[in-house]
Amino acid sequence: MSSEFHRPVLVREVCEALTPALVRAEAPVFVDATCGGAGHTLAVLAAYAAARPDGPKLRAIALDRDEEALAEARQKVPADVELVHSSFRHLPAVLEAAGVAAATAILADLGVSSHQLDTGARGFSFQADAPLDMRMDPSRGMSASQLLADISVGELTRILRDYGEETDASRIATAIVAVRPTTTGVLAKVVAAAMSAPQRRKLGLRIHPATRTFQALRIRVNDELGELDALLSAAPERLQVGGRLGIITFHSLEDRATKQRFSALTRAEQPPPGLPIAARDLPQPRFVVPAGYRQGAAPGDAEVAANPRSRSSRLRVVERALP
Numbered sequence: 001m002s003s004e005f006h007r008p009v010l011v012r013e014v015c016e017a018l019t020p021a022l023v024r025a026e027a028p029v030f031v032d033a034t035c036g037g038a039g040h041t042l043a044v045l046a047a048y049a050a051a052r053p054d055g056p057k058l059r060a061i062a063l064d065r066d067e068e069a070l071a072e073a074r075q076k077v078p079a080d081v082e083l084v085h086s087s088f089r090h091l092p093a094v095l096e097a098a099g100v101a102a103a104t105a106i107l108a109d110l111g112v113s114s115h116q117l118d119t120g121a122r123g124f125s126f127q128a129d130a131p132l133d134m135r136m137d138p139s140r141g142m143s144a145s146q147l148l149a150d151i152s153v154g155e156l157t158r159i160l161r162d163y164g165e166e167t168d169a170s171r172i173a174t175a176i177v178a179v180r181p182t183t184t185g186v187l188a189k190v191v192a193a194a195m196s197a198p199q200r201r202k203l204g205l206r207i208h209p210a211t212r213t214f215q216a217l218r219i220r221v222n223d224e225l226g227e228l229d230a231l232l233s234a235a236p237e238r239l240q241v242g243g244r245l246g247i248i249t250f251h252s253l254e255d256r257a258t259k260q261r262f263s264a265l266t267r268a269e270q271p272p273p274g275l276p277i278a279a280r281d282l283p284q285p286r287f288v289v290p291a292g293y294r295q296g297a298a299p300g301d302a303e304v305a306a307n308p309r310s311r312s313s314r315l316r317v318v319e320r321a322l323p
């Protein structure tokens with residue numbers, strides 16, 4: 001496998017956000033919930049070693065639902081990094097099996113890797129003609145072509161609109177259901193032919209007409225928002241006090257869900273109206289957004305120029321302040 005497996009985004013920002021928690025801990029545990037090509041895992045290990053050269057050993061557990069990612073990571077990470085084939089939906093069970101009650105830092109870098117997109121046979125891309133699969137974990141679940149085999153126009157319209165923000169959703173869904181494509185090439189052609197002329201003009205030459213349809217189907221096939229919801233519910237409770245959770249989002253649906261969950265976790269209780277209770281006398285929130293992360297961290301111009309895929313990325317961070 002090549003060194004171009006995946007170029008990680010916001011590496012410096014991830015290290016700056018997570019290392020302070022790791023250096024404070026007596027028995028630090030780092031969980032990379034989306035190992036991919038292990039770029040972030042390696043960077044966090046190096047940042048910890050540099051910040052605390054004589055500190056306790058950092059235990060690292062890295063999971064991915066894609067076995068190709070784990071095979072790539074195995075070649076790159078030290079032998080004592082624990083690689084686990086699992087969806088991060090099952091984070092509590094993974095930690096329990098590893099004998100870890102709570103982690104010091106957890107990272108999730110959402111979405112797909114460049115390797116998944118660029119490997120035509122995985123069926124994620126309209127650049128190649130291949131069976132329409134799109135599963136990050138091809139060992140389970142329903143492929144995109146199985147999904148399209150008996151979906152209704154109404155349900156597909158909803159998927160294209162909600163997950164792809166596709167304004168031509170109904171036209172495109174009607175055309176797809178008439179053909180029920182089983183390959184990426186046919187799907188791309190059907191979408192391009194169905195899209196209205198004004199919509200095509202709006203996208204211009206830079207964006208393929210099928211981009212949003214492919215994104216929407218990928219999100220649905222992999223239940224990406226359901227996975228994220230499960231992680232956002234479980235991960236904060238699996239942090240040690242002083243531990244931090246970082247989530248890198250790539251589109252507004254992921255970012256909105258993360259932002260809303262973090263603001264619910266960190267919201268201070270308000271005194272009941274009419275009662276003589278001061279806000280400071282109420283229980284303090286158990287989670288805080290560390291200083292400087294209120295808006296999250298976004299890539300600088302140099303990173304966007306070097307890695308255009310980073311353009312829409314944003315790192316959001318929350319810290320567990322109290323048991």
Ligand SMILES: C[S@@+](CC[C@H](N)C(=O)[O-])C[C@H]1O[C@@H](n2cnc3c(N)ncnc32)[C@H](O)[C@@H]1O
Pocket residue numbers: 006007008009033034035036037038039040041063064065066069086087088089109110111112113114136227
């Ligand atoms: C953007 S890449 C991560 C790249 C990685 N941070 C690196 O430095 O190479 C996303 C990875 O997360 C994995 N992934 C996505 N959703 C997942 C989930 N729910 N559970 C576990 N892994 C997931 C994908 O298979 C993919 O390998």
